[in-house]
Amino acid sequence: MHHEILVYQADGLSMHSHLYRKDAVTGTSPGILVFPEAPGLSENAKKRAERLAELGYVALACDLHGEGHLLDGMESVMSTVGALMAEPLRVRARAQGGMDALLAQPGVDPARIAAIGYCFGGTMSLELARSGAEIRAAIGFHSGLTTNLPDDARNIKGKVLVCIGADDPGVDAAQRTGFETEMRDGGVDWQMHLYGGVVHSFTNPDADKMGMPHFLRYDANADTRSWAAMRALFDEVFA
Numbered sequence: 001m002h003h004e005i006l007v008y009q010a011d012g013l014s015m016h017s018h019l020y021r022k023d024a025v026t027g028t029s030p031g032i033l034v035f036p037e038a039p040g041l042s043e044n045a046k047k048r049a050e051r052l053a054e055l056g057y058v059a060l061a062c063d064l065h066g067e068g069h070l071l072d073g074m075e076s077v078m079s080t081v082g083a084l085m086a087e088p089l090r091v092r093a094r095a096q097g098g099m100d101a102l103l104a105q106p107g108v109d110p111a112r113i114a115a116i117g118y119c120f121g122g123t124m125s126l127e128l129a130r131s132g133a134e135i136r137a138a139i140g141f142h143s144g145l146t147t148n149l150p151d152d153a154r155n156i157k158g159k160v161l162v163c164i165g166a167d168d169p170g171v172d173a174a175q176r177t178g179f180e181t182e183m184r185d186g187g188v189d190w191q192m193h194l195y196g197g198v199v200h201s202f203t204n205p206d207a208d209k210m211g212m213p214h215f216l217r218y219d220a221n222a223d224t225r226s227w228a229a230m231r232a233l234f235d236e237v238f239a
Contacts, residue, residue: 001053006060006105010097011090013066017098018046019105020053020061030112030136030238031102032059033128035095035121037204038081040070044204045118055231058108062098064121081120088127088149095128099135112136112238114158116230117143118203122162129156136237137161139230141203145171145179153186160190161233163226165198169215193229195222202226 006017018041021029032052036045041063049061071077084091095115103110114137117125122143129138130147132155140162160183164171176192183190201207202219203226210216 001050003050006101008097008101011093013063013094015063015066015094015097015101016068017041017063017101018049018061019058019102020046020050021058021107022053022056026107028107028109028112029056029058030114030234031105031108031110032057033095033098033102033113033115033117033125033135034059034061035098035115035117035124036061036064037119037121037201038064038071038077040064041068042070042206044206045121048116048118057234058102058105060098060102060105062095062121062124064094064124084120085123085144085146086148088130088147091124091127092131095124096131096133099128099133110134114139114234114237117141119201120144123147126160126162129158129160131155132157137233139163139233141226142168142171142200145175147182150178150182150185153182153188156186156188159233159237160188161193161229162191163193163195163222163229165200165202165219165222166194166196167198168200170200191229191233193226195219195225198222 049059052059115125116139122140130152207216
């Protein structure tokens, strides 16, 4: 497995992202952007990118806050991410920086790019799609669904999949309904998968360490099912 750190500029920040690809792959391969959870580029996001590389994709686990910085504590996370959510163009700039860096890598097929993300990273994937970026798919796992620019859904060129815990306190039924309306009004090819009895961060085995099981909790079944849904959509859009 080839692994290197890519440094690039986005939204005025020096991003330190991690690129993964199989050593033996020849020719061109689809490229996948992997956007991390709100605290920043964690080991979980890097492991997801490595898993994608094992499947034959070129995967870039993207820095979120610059220089690989990880936010410490819920208060810091909420204030930083809250400010970003209010400025979706900055979110898109950070996502686009990762996409530009991925496209610059040898062996990446520019016509076969997708973005996935976890928690706030899922929001980044959706905002990149709303920007009109040339991506085949945007996928969010326990992602925020709201945006200040819902009319931009008409710019989405690829297919959208969001995988949400049905009991996630941070992504309630009102958010889901609003997202459905946004996607319909934008004429988007979209899917939403709901997992019963599941809350936020269901893909992250470290979520239980936070001691907030009512809000953050790993769920192995939802993790497996959502990963399979992602792979099925990749098979569809990259065929």
